Amino acid sequence: MRKSIAIIGAGIAGLSCAATLRDAGHHVVVFDKGRGLGGRLSTRRGEGWQADHGAQYFTARHPLFQQQVQNWLGNGSVAIWQAHPAVLGSSQVPAHDAPVRYLGVPGMSAPAKALAAGLEVHTSHTIQGLIHAADGWRLSNAEHGQLSGIHSQVVVALPSPQAASLLAQASPSLSTLAAAHRMLPCWTVMAQLEEPAQLGFEAAFVNSGPLRWLARNNSKPGRSGQECWVLQANAHWSAAHLEDDAASVKQTLLMAFEQLGGPPAVASSAHRWRYADCEASNLGSVWDATLGIGLCGDWLHGGKVEGAWLSGHHLANKILEREQG
Numbered sequence: 001m002r003k004s005i006a007i008i009g010a011g012i013a014g015l016s017c018a019a020t021l022r023d024a025g026h027h028v029v030v031f032d033k034g035r036g037l038g039g040r041l042s043t044r045r046g047e048g049w050q051a052d053h054g055a056q057y058f059t060a061r062h063p064l065f066q067q068q069v070q071n072w073l074g075n076g077s078v079a080i081w082q083a084h085p086a087v088l089g090s091s092q093v094p095a096h097d098a099p100v101r102y103l104g105v106p107g108m109s110a111p112a113k114a115l116a117a118g119l120e121v122h123t124s125h126t127i128q129g130l131i132h133a134a135d136g137w138r139l140s141n142a143e144h145g146q147l148s149g150i151h152s153q154v155v156v157a158l159p160s161p162q163a164a165s166l167l168a169q170a171s172p173s174l175s176t177l178a179a180a181h182r183m184l185p186c187w188t189v190m191a192q193l194e195e196p197a198q199l200g201f202e203a204a205f206v207n208s209g210p211l212r213w214l215a216r217n218n219s220k221p222g223r224s225g226q227e228c229w230v231l232q233a234n235a236h237w238s239a240a241h242l243e244d245d246a247a248s249v250k251q252t253l254l255m256a257f258e259q260l261g262g263p264p265a266v267a268s269s270a271h272r273w274r275y276a277d278c279e280a281s282n283l284g285s286v287w288d289a290t291l292g293i294g295l296c297g298d299w300l301h302g303g304k305v306e307g308a309w310l311s312g313h314h315l316a317n318k319i320l321e322r323e324q325g
């Protein structure tokens, strides 16, 4: 049987790694526990409304990522968001420093889906075990037990705590490395309104109270449906209220929205991101050539969507260099 490279995690890091290996001629198989692709690049849809409840937008500073963004703009999976976020509670951000902000269209996961074109991707596969057999790596998952594929290498493209847990048996040293990188939570509320809120801005960074960010989802290109605002709590508040129930989180964040001048929501829902942001390192990626296990993700490359993409690309190149060397 032809051996493939297994990629665990179909967020932007895993898919960037997978696409680079695919383009170099490798057979790659991607697994994700979710029903769709994109990980934290995600859009929630309800009856008549939609909201980007994970990453709000992304920026591109590195030339390699800028090239990738040009490709996405070219194939229509990404658009520019002409937003001018207000800064509430401080005016530390100078206007001339405003970056170009990019979005997936029609939803945030569109660029992830574009990367995955032609790849073998298995969703609803929660990988729980990595077993090193004589013929290569075998995986098991929560849904089906042991899987039939044999893999020459394994790429773990997960938030650091999840990578640490998955690697505990297969590589205690990689597990320890991942466990040393803390990730930060974010409670998010999606608030549906009867009509557009007249706040004088369509997005804002907030520097006081429980909120960190709010945005009018309908102001983004390609979005439709009922008027909806995304309210994100700051990491400190989210950590302090991590185990609170969704109802009380909604009450607090909606009240903070109203104190900023927002109207009462007619309906709302909350999502707890246990691992939203990271205390990022600049390792780029990690590759253990002896075991044939690699790690990539935003937490290894400065954080954010750009860091995740660069980390996956970085790891794929390490794997390819090793083969050529």
Ligand SMILES: Cc1cc2nc3c(=O)[nH]c(=O)nc-3n(C[C@H](O)[C@H](O)[C@H](O)COP(=O)(O)OP(=O)(O)OC[C@H]3O[C@@H](n4cnc5c(N)ncnc54)[C@H](O)[C@@H]3O)c2cc1C
Pocket (backbone or CB within 6 Å): 008, 009, 010, 011, 012, 013, 014, 031, 032, 033, 034, 037, 038, 039, 040, 041, 053, 054, 055, 056, 057, 058, 059, 125, 126, 127, 128, 157, 158, 159, 162, 166, 186, 188, 232, 273, 275, 276, 277, 296, 297, 298, 299, 303, 304, 305, 306, 308
């Ligand atoms: C609320 C919020 C706001 C953000 N705002 C911004 C922003 O404005 N700009 C920006 O650039 N970035 C932002 N980010 C961060 C950005 O989304 C991430 O940096 C980036 O998407 C991380 O990509 P990744 O591939 O490293 O990880 P992820 O996207 O987390 O991908 C990991 C994947 O692994 C899967 N997985 C986990 N465990 C398993 C398992 N056992 N088996 C199989 N699959 C598994 C998950 O389902 C997921 O799809 C935000 C994130 C959040 C949550």
